[in-house]
Each structure stands twice: as C-alpha cells, then as structure tokens.
Amino acid sequence: MNNKMVEEKIEKLKEACKKQHMRVTNQRIEILKEVASSTSHPDAEAVFEAVKSKLPNISIDTVYRTLASLEDLNMIFRVDNQLPKARFDADKTPHHHFICTRCGEVFDIFVNERDKIKIPQQAFKIGTIKDANLQIRGVCNKCNGKKKEN
Numbered sequence: 001m002n003n004k005m006v007e008e009k010i011e012k013l014k015e016a017c018k019k020q021h022m023r024v025t026n027q028r029i030e031i032l033k034e035v036a037s038s039t040s041h042p043d044a045e046a047v048f049e050a051v052k053s054k055l056p057n058i059s060i061d062t063v064y065r066t067l068a069s070l071e072d073l074n075m076i077f078r079v080d081n082q083l084p085k086a087r088f089d090a091d092k093t094p095h096h097h098f099i100c101t102r103c104g105e106v107f108d109i110f111v112n113e114r115d116k117i118k119i120p121q122q123a124f125k126i127g128t129i130k131d132a133n134l135q136i137r138g139v140c141n142k143c144n145g146k147k148k149e150n
Helices: 003-019 026-037 044-051 060-072 121-126
Strands: 095-100 106-110 133-140
Touching: 003 026, 026 044, 026 060, 044 060
Parallel strands: 095 133
Antiparallel strands: 095 106
C-alpha cells in the first residue's frame, strides 16, 4: 500500500477505536502501519522486529494482542490458518493469495471484475459475509527453480 492508503487505514482505525471505546495507541498505529505497508504478509515476529526500533519497550505479547485487536476491528485479516505461523494482510481490496506449500511465501493475486469469485447463496443463509478470497496452494517458481514468467 502506498503512504496515502496507509494514512487512510490509520484514520479508519481511529474511527473504529472511537466506536468501540478503545484508545488509539502508538502500538496500534505502528503495528497497523507495518502490516499495511508490507507486501510480505508478515507474521507477529516480523511485525515485532520491525516496530521495536520505533517502540523499543514493546513486547512480543503486545504485538500478538494488538494484531488480534486489529483483526477484531476488521482492519487486518489472517491470510491462512493452516500456515505454521499466522500471517496478516491489511489490504482489503479484492485479491486472492497464492501460498507456496514449500517455503510458506504468500503472494497477492489482484483480480479484475471477471476474475472475482461468486459467493454461493447458501453462505448468505449461514451468516454475514465480511470478505471472501481464494487461496491457491502450490509451489512457487523460486522453489521450483524457475524464473517468474510475466
């Protein structure tokens, strides 16, 4: 995400915190900034390593709790619960993920109108849909020893 989009995310965080009667803390802002500005879908440890230079007193526990609260506020989401470590994404624009089953890398696949998935009507009978994305599992070109094809 570009800086403008990250700043918009922070404004949305402030609004969401206000609605939920939660404090807007430096920890929440910096952790959201880190997830939102990353394209690598960082796990909690990567977020911790990135923000501790700005917030030297932050603990890994605070990062885990803050990621959970940001997820509750619908500011970020977990990419996949089957990965060894939870990975997070703040990009709520329609896109899918390719997950390499060998190295665990997560790649964004942005979709056009034609490629969007249609949510089955039965899902709407079960509950409220927050978002939907397709997760494609396979082995990435790097692990296959191939160069990316455009």
